Amino acid sequence: MRSLIDIQELSVEEIDNLIDTANDIIDNPQKYSQKCKGKKLATLFFEPSTRTRLSFEAAMYDLGGNVLGFSEAQSSSSAKGESVSDTVRTVGYYADIIAMRHPKEGAPMVASMSTDIPIINAGDGGHNHPTQTLTDLLTIKREKGRFDNLTIGFCGDLKFGRTVHSLIGAMSRYKNIKMILISPDELKVPDYIKQTVLEKNNIEYYETNSLESVMPDLDILYMTRVQRERFFNEQDYIRLKDSYVLTPEKLIDAKDDLSIMHPLPRVNEISVAVDKDKRACYFKQVKNGKFIRMALIMMLLGVE
Ligand code: NCD
Numbered sequence: 522m523r524s525l526i527d528i529q530e531l532s533v534e535e536i537d538n539l540i541d542t543a544n545d546i547i548d549n550p551q552k553y554s555q556k557c558k559g560k561k562l563a564t565l566f567f568e569p570s571t572r573t574r575l576s577f578e579a580a581m582y583d584l585g586g587n588v589l590g591f592s593e594a595q596s597s598s599s600a601k602g603e604s605v606s607d608t609v610r611t612v613g614y615y616a617d618i619i620a621m622r623h624p625k626e627g628a629p630m631v632a633s634m635s636t637d638i639p640i641i642n643a644g645d646g647g648h649n650h651p652t653q654t655l656t657d658l659l660t661i662k663r664e665k666g667r668f669d670n671l672t673i674g675f676c677g678d679l680k681f682g683r684t685v686h687s688l689i690g691a692m693s694r695y696k697n698i699k700m701i702l703i704s705p706d707e708l709k710v711p712d713y714i715k716q717t718v719l720e721k722n723n724i725e726y727y728e729t730n731s732l733e734s735v736m737p738d739l740d741i742l743y744m745t746r747v748q749r750e751r752f753f754n755e756q757d758y759i760r761l762k763d764s765y766v767l768t769p770e771k772l773i774d775a776k777d778d779l780s781i782m783h784p785l786p787r788v789n790e791i792s793v794a795v796d797k798d799k800r801a802c803y804f805k806q807v808k809n810g811k812f813i814r815m816a817l818i819m820m821l822l823g824v825e
Contacts, residue, residue, distance in 0.1 A: 557586035563616035564590035677745035
């Protein structure tokens with residue numbers, strides 16, 4: 522059975538198909554309301570979540586399926602010391618597909634080797650988050666109508682931000698993409714991503730500390746939260762947490778058709794005053810997340 526651990530496992534054509542399906546679900550939800558009747562999705566969340574878990578659950582319900590699972594490690598046998606492999610092997614006897622979030626990088630990959638049912642990586646530590654990327658791609662397609670010829674600014678915690686890592690991977694497969702990586706020195710994109718993704722694909726990119734100086738160049742601004750839970754010490758987090766705060770004033774020189782994105786949750790990095798700006802897309806992302814997950818669940822379960 523096929524799993525989704527890393528966004529690069531999906532070809533560009535498969536992503537196009539998922540986006541077409543998601544758009545069709547948005548237009549004709551009734552057509553899909555029984556597609557997964559009798560199927561069960563298990564959500565195994567060893568880390569906090571609002572959007573990812575609930576959009577997976579809503580997605581399965583809207584496909585006519587059912588949902589089981591847990592939303593914190595403490596309420597599962599992992600609190601007794603059970604391994605991820607044993608937990609997943611167990612759930613594999615009860616469910617048809619698993620969406621799993623875990624603080625350890627690689628845990629969903631290990632899980633996929635412990636069961637025959639598909640595993641969807643719903644975020645593994647500071648590593649990857651492929652279904653947020655599908656959500657982001659659907660949003661980009663609906664807002665911009667294309668994936669080529671875009672200048673994307675990633676801003677904030679580019680070191681630990683798993684949504685950033687996955688979206689960089691996905692976007693580096695399209696033509697004439699330029700990436701501007703805006704972060705404090707301590708929170709730059711990891712070298713392994715620069716080498717194995719950006720440089721390998723000859724992506725034009727540059728790093729800067731200054732959001733204001735690059736604002737006029739951007740077609741997309743992807744803001745992110747400083748990932749407090751990944752820091753080794755609280756002092757560093759406190760020093761870096763407010764490195765960037767997007768306000769209406771900072772958008773004065775931005776393009777009229779800029780798309781402001783954020784995977785959410787936001788803490789302080791986008792002022793609520795920006796929510797009224799027609800360029801703010803982050804709640805559209807939230808909405809799109811359910812539809813693309815419906816398309817993905819159908820694909821991995823082999824539902825026509
Ligand atoms: C993101 C995550 O969990 O990585 N949230 C999400 O899934 N929408 C981003 C974050 O937590 O900052």
